[in-house]
Amino acid sequence: MSGGRDPRPEAHVLEFEFPSDVRFIERVVEAVRAECKVMRYAERHITLNVPVALTEALANAILCGNGDDPEKSVRVRAHVGSTRLVIEVTDEGLGFDLAACAVDPTTPDRLEHEDGRGLFLMQKLMDHVERVEAQRGNVVRMTLHRA
Amino acid sequence: MSFTITKQGDVSIVEIDGQLIVGNRQELKQKMLEELEGGARKLLVDFSKTGYIDSSGLGVLVSLSKRIREQGGELRLAALNDDLRTLFELTKLDTLFQIAETRALALASF
Numbered sequence: 540m541s542g543g544r545d546p547r548p549e550a551h552v553l554e555f556e557f558p559s560d561v562r563f564i565e566r567v568v569e570a571v572r573a574e575c576k577v578m579r580y581a582e583r584h585i586t587l588n589v590p591v592a593l594t595e596a597l598a599n600a601i602l603c604g605n606g607d608d609p610e611k612s613v614r615v616r617a618h619v620g621s622t623r624l625v626i627e628v629t630d631e632g633l634g635f636d637l638a639a640c641a642v643d644p645t646t647p648d649r650l651e652h653e654d655g656r657g658l659f660l661m662q663k664l665m666d667h668v669e670r671v672e673a674q675r676g677n678v679v680r681m682t683l684h685r686a
Numbered sequence: 687m688s689f690t691i692t693k694q695g696d697v698s699i700v701e702i703d704g705q706l707i708v709g710n711r712q713e714l715k716q717k718m719l720e721e722l723e724g725g726a727r728k729l730l731v732d733f734s735k736t737g738y739i740d741s742s743g744l745g746v747l748v749s750l751s752k753r754i755r756e757q758g759g760e761l762r763l764a765a766l767n768d769d770l771r772t773l774f775e776l777t778k779l780d781t782l783f784q785i786a787e788t789r790a791l792a793l794a795s796f
Contacts, residue, residue, distance in 0.1 A: 561709040587738065587769040590705075594740040598708040645778040653749045656741035656777055663776050 550620040551578065556612050559605040559630075564597045567615055571626065574619045581686040588664040588683060589624065595657040596628040596679055604630025604677055614676075624683045627671065634677035637670050689714050691721060697793060698726040703735040706743035715746050719753065727759035728796050732789050734765035739773055751783065760784075764792035 551574045557563040568590050575585050597613065605611035614629040641662065644655045661668050661681060671678040689710075690701045698721045706714060721729060731747070747763075754761045764786045766774065774780040786792035 561707075564707065564709060565705065583769070587772060590738045591740055591773065594707050594738075598740065598742065602708070650778060650782055651748055651752060653745035654741075656744055660741055660773070660776065 550618060553615070553617040553619070555615040558609045559601040559607055559611050559613060560609055561598065561601055563613075564594055564601075567597060568593050571615075571617045571619070574617065575624065578619050578621065578685075580619075580624070584624075584683060584686065592661045592664040592668075592681055592683075593626060593628075595661045596626070596681060599657055599679070600628050600630035600632075600677075603635070604632030606632070620685075622685055623666075624685065626681045627678055628681075629673065629676045629678045632677045634670060637668065689717050691717060694793060696726075697728040697730055697796060699730045699732055699789070701732045701735060705737045705739070706746075707738070707740040708742040711742045711746040714743075715750060718750050722754060722757055722759065727754075727757065728762075729754060729759060730762045730764060730789065730792050732764050732792075733767070733770055734789070736767075736770065739770060744773065744777060744779060748779065748782065760796060762786060762792040762795055764789045 553570055553574055555567050557567070571593060572585050572589055575589055597615070600613045601607060605613065611631040616627045618625040637658070640658050642649065642655055644650070644652065644659050649655060665681040665683050667682040669680050671680045688703045690703065692699050700718060702714065718729060751761050761783070763783050765788055766785060774783070774785065784795065786795055
């Protein structure tokens with residue numbers, strides 16, 4: 540896994556690229572969390588919003604976007620700014636329609652389903668989740684305003 | 687991250703130390719199913735040492751809950767911190783599980 544850090548004090552930028560393997564998730568999440576801590580984000584953001592939403596985005600990229608194929612890579616760019624956090628997760632998949640995938644897993648008929656809560660949690664825990672058009676790959680961008 | 691299973695009377699207590707996420711959920715599922723297959727019918731998951739849970743972790747708990755119920759067993763969850771409680775509330779899984787403030791209260795609820 541490769542990573543780098545922009546030394547500008549007003550905004551730290553972390554970038555990672557790693558093979559599609561869920562074992563990389565915690566390392567990336569911990570690095571972004573640590574940077575949020577340096578930038579004095581709210582404790583709740585550090586312990587709940589960021590780790591859960593980022594874990595979901597990375598799992599989606601690895602398992603859905605890249606089909607769990609270790610030959611394919613996931614790229615992450617986290618801009619940890621003084622007013623907001625912007626995380627972009629890029630996979631090598633064809634992309635998906637966010638609106639079409641946004642089911643409500645809390646309805647009585649879906650409550651006991653094992654799957655289907657990932658995107659829902661991302662949207663609940665981040666201020667904005669969007670799919671961004673890119674020349675190569677599929678990009679999901681999440682924005683969280685600093686409390 | 688680790689999962690520890692201990693016995694207190696006829697209750698199997700599962701402690702999750704660290705995160706419960708996509709990378710380790712199958713390990714938890716396997717350990718709890720082994721308990722169930724070994725005859726355990728009262729299972730308690732203690733979250734007092736748990737960091738965060740993702741949707742995969744929640745999904746495994748839902749799946750285990752169904753399986754335990756089908757086998758005539760009972761599942762209790764205990765000692766969720768505020769973040770974990772928020773996750774259960776956002777997903778309305780707090781309506782599906784019996785959640786106790788402490789391990790002692792969960793044990794007493796069987």
